[in-house]
Amino acid sequence: MFRIMKLLHFIGLILFLGSILSFILVSTLMEGAALEWVVFGRRIISAGTQALTLPGMWLMAISGLLMAFKRYGVRVRFVQVKALIMLLIVLNAHLLVMPAVGRATALAIQSLAAGHLSADYQAAYLRESICGAVNVLLTLLAAAVGVWRVGVRPPQRPAAACPA
Numbered sequence: 755m756f757r758i759m760k761l762l763h764f765i766g767l768i769l770f771l772g773s774i775l776s777f778i779l780v781s782t783l784m785e786g787a788a789l790e791w792v793v794f795g796r797r798i799i800s801a802g803t804q805a806l807t808l809p810g811m812w813l814m815a816i817s818g819l820l821m822a823f824k825r826y827g828v829r830v831r832f833v834q835v836k837a838l839i840m841l842l843i844v845l846n847a848h849l850l851v852m853p854a855v856g857r858a859t860a861l862a863i864q865s866l867a868a869g870h871l872s873a874d875y876q877a878a879y880l881r882e883s884i885c886g887a888v889n890v891l892l893t894l895l896a897a898a899v900g901v902w903r904v905g906v907r908p909p910q911r912p913a914a915a916c917p918a
């Protein structure tokens with residue numbers, strides 16, 4: 755069961771960080787592009803965030819916490835720190851990133867009628883970028899906490915008995 759959780763955790767991490775890296779590439783390609791391409795890029799980012807980033811985040815969070823709770827228990831400090839970081843990632847994603855993604859996309863679509871991107875679009879895009887970067891940094895911090903587990907040793911498994 756632990757190996758399945760680990761596999762799901764890596765799949766979640768790949769979906770989460772992989773989609774974010776793809777959106778950075780799409781955003782870079784949108785710079786200076788025609789408005790129609792900006793809107794197309796925003797639609798890709800919005801759909802991908804819903805279909806890849808959020809499910810990947812939840813899969814990564816749930817599987818990672820389940821593995822930590824199962825192996826170390828809830829009372830170990832690094833597990834509590836990791837759980838707090840994951841809570842911050844989830845809250846940031848749902849309360850800050852997602853509204854900014856939706857607003858930036860809606861403003862880009864509305865800009866088609868005006869013929870240019872508004873300052874409101876730039877503000878929403880900047881908010882999305884900053885809050886998204888915070889989530890990436892928090893994810894790297896959670897990974898560091900999980901890898902270094904300062905002062906914690908996993909429970910020892912009993913040695914296998916030698917056949918007689």
